[in-house]
Amino acid sequence: MTNPTSIQKILSRETPKNGEKSHFVIKTTQFRPIAFRVFTKKYNLNLNRKSLECLSTYVANRLGSTWKTNCESVLDEIARTWKRMHESTPIVSHELLVPILNSLTVPHEPQNVELARMPSIDPAAVLNRSRGSEIKVNVDVKSQFKVIDAFKMPYYEYQSSRRFFERSTKKLSLLPQAESFTNMYQRRLQVIQHRISQNDAFQSTSFHRTFSNGGQTSITPIRSLLGRAGSDFLLFGQLNLRPDGKPWLEDLDSQVELDVSQCAWGMGWFFPGCLVLVNGQFLENGKFLVFEVCHPPIEKRDATLRHQANLDTLGLNLDTNQLAYIRRAEREFQNAYFVICADLHLDDRQTFIALEKMLGMYENNIDELPVTFIFCGSFYSTAFHNTGTSLQYKEHFNEFATLLEKFPGICKDCQLVFIPGPNDPWTCNGISMLPQQPIPPYFVNRIRRVSKNAIFTSNPSRISFFSREIVIFRDNITGRFQRNSFHVEKPERPTTSDKREDASSLEVHQTQLKRKLVKTLLDQAHLSPFLHWKRPVLWDYDYALSLYPVPDCMAIVDTSIPAFNVHYAGCTSFNPGALIVGNYISWQEVRPLVKQVKCIKEHL
Incomplete structure (x- = not known):
């Protein structure tokens, strides 16, 4: 010492x-x-x-x-x-x-060369630098691109006594003990509870405006309702369904049955498993008469990192000076972009025609190649089976490798990221447990030989690009929200038969749909906020689905709905849709450093 x-x-x-x-x-x-x-x-x-x-x-x-x-x-x-x-x-x-x-x-170099992407910077030089001076940076864009597998993300455990997230040394398992099941839901609730406690609006009288009847501004634990019938309360907890189909709300200590006959539902989807704020009155019969339900307030990324400065969910180990250097450097690469597409059914010949046309457009413009191509599954049109499908699945990836050989510029200079979908390996009848393991190397060896930059990662997965965090999640989640929602809004019929009004009504409905999707996910701070019997999750790795803090960009790859991009709470969320739609091929170009998304559509 x-x-x-x-x-x-x-x-x-x-x-x-x-x-x-x-x-x-x-x-x-x-x-x-x-x-x-x-x-x-x-x-x-x-x-x-x-x-x-x-x-x-x-x-x-x-x-x-x-x-x-x-x-x-x-x-x-x-x-x-x-x-x-x-x-x-x-x-x-x-x-x-x-x-x-x-x-x-x-002066020293970072000890962990693999994780630290920048050399250390002399703090004195940073402090003595004038604000108006121009700093020349010499950064390789490829060194700033890192894919983080869901199974390799560091695990942070919430310390309720200190109201702080601390990195855990717990050994995680695919087959954990039973206590991991309860810890999974407890952590989800604690994340939102902590976020609410940090919200300034919630602590001020302005929070009255959230509820039209001027409800309570402090959250009452459910166990404290006993003996207080006739009073109004604001509750927080998880929505659930009893075996008889009746809704109820539970927190860490207790539960109460809900009467939603007079309920006004807020913006977003509400379903078994979601965490909500409930305003209403406790009745003599032990039920809670609900006036209004809404999602918990969002917290922007900068605000989270201000009071949880040690939260390094990607495991990059960047200190303050390295991060400041990276943020200065990224100003020189505002036009750096990603290409993302989904549903590459390799057993369909049309897919190869579409891919050849898309890749050819970028190969011919070699001076402005994207940083990465993100290929999201499913890579097969039907659910993968171990018997009979394995050989065909491998052969189709070999054909894809043959196609990639035609584009040497892309294979050499671009990162090729492959994210599995619902029909890819590690699924059972089209249903996979989240997070989903990467496509096994056995099927993709030839692609790895064609391109040394091929990366096969999990679903979901994270990308760190300079100071930005990008989440990529492949799941047809919109339909699951709609099927399990407590409150189903009936679309209004147009008052006239004018086709232009019909088209306008459809456009408004689609806009509302994508906004509800983004708001629900970010407000819930989770990519799959369902109960385990609706969407299976690996208990020990549920934290890898967390959206706390809010990412800079989020790809919700849902091929059951049209492509979109939505800005909410400082996060740019987008969906490329399916690669082939009718006689068109479509994909998106994403510029994460400026949070811009461009949808591209070409004739097949």
């Missing part, structure tokens, strides 16, 4: 030649509030007296008289480094702090 007295030696390395800052002293009473704001409020870390004095000495020698305006950036980097190295230790001890300060003082 490093000798505590060596801190003075460490700090002396940064003393300027003129010695101006070497004698600068920061009063502990001035330094403590800033350190508390960064370490305790932002990172949930506790400082003792010795570690606080150590930090103040370090900052004084490093920043001198400018410490008040610049020290938060330095403290933020120290706190992040502590969380990476001593995540399970919430108390910052002097003995363990000294080596960290030493490592930040001496």
Whole structure:
């Protein structure tokens, strides 16, 4: 262990030649509030007296008289480094702090080369840089593109006592213990509950406007309803159905039957398994008369990361300076784009004609190739079976490899990402458990030989591109929402037979449909917020379906509905639809750095 007295030696390395800052002293009473704001409020870390004095000495020698305006950036980097190295230790001890300060003082490269995508940056250089100066960056776009498999995402466990997400060392399993089943639903509820507790509007009187009758602004636990009949309450919990078909609401402690005969349903879908805010009155018969139901309020990505700064759901291990460097670098690549398409039925000859035409358009424009082609399944028109289908399935992928050989520019310079669909391997009668495993290597060996950039990943999967997080999820989820919804809206019939009004009515309906879809998923903070008997999920890996924090972009690949793109809560959500629709082929170009989506349609 490093000798505590060596801190003075460490700090002396940064003393300027003129010695101006070497004698600068920061009063502990001035330094403590800033350190508390960064370490305790932002990172949930506790400082003792010795570690606080150590930090103040370090900052004084490093920043001198400018410490008040610049020290938060330095403290933020120290706190992040502590969380990476001593995540399970919430108390910052002097003995363990000294080596960290030493490592930040001496220029170094990141220890984890695979995860850290950028070299470390001298914080002093960042702090001394004028705002108007132009920084030249030299970044390889390919180095900023990373696909994260759902089964390799780090698992964060919610600590209810500290209201904080902490990275867990729990060993995950495809066949876990029974307690994982209850933990799955508990984590879903805790994520939303935590999000509500951070919502400013919910804490203010303006939340009255959410409910037309001016309901309560504080959530009442269901167990507290007993003996309080005749009063109005605001509840939060999970909607469910009893065996007799009657709806009920449950939270972590109790449950209550709902009377929805007078209920006004908010925007979105409401179904067994969804988490909702319910406003109503508790009755003498033990039922809860519901006035209104709505989804919980959304929280934007920036707000989440401000109070959960340690939340690194992709496992990239980027510190503050690396992230700042990446954000500056991405300004030079605003036009970088992805191509995404879905339902590539390789047992249909029309699919190969469509793919050849689409790929040919980009091969002929070699100077402006996309960063990646994202091919979403299903890659077979019928559900995969182990007997009889395996050989045909492999042969069709071999044919796809033969087609790719015609486009050497794409195979060499573009990433080819393959995401399985409902009919691909690891399914049973077209129903797969989420997350879905990647397509097995046995079927795609030839594609890997044709293109070294081919990536076969899970469903769903995440893409990290510069500072952006993109979620790709292949599922015909709209129909499942419609089939299981408590409240089915009947479409209004046009008052006239005019065909133009019919077309306009259909367009309005489709617009509402896609907005409901996006709002429901993001408000629920989950890609599959159903009960297990409606949509099977691997219990230990349910966290990989979480949408907390809200991603920058989200591909909801649902080929049962037309293509769309919707902006909501800072997230750009899009759906490329099916590759072949009638006599047309369609796909989308996505520019994630500027959150723009372009739908392309060509004659087959």
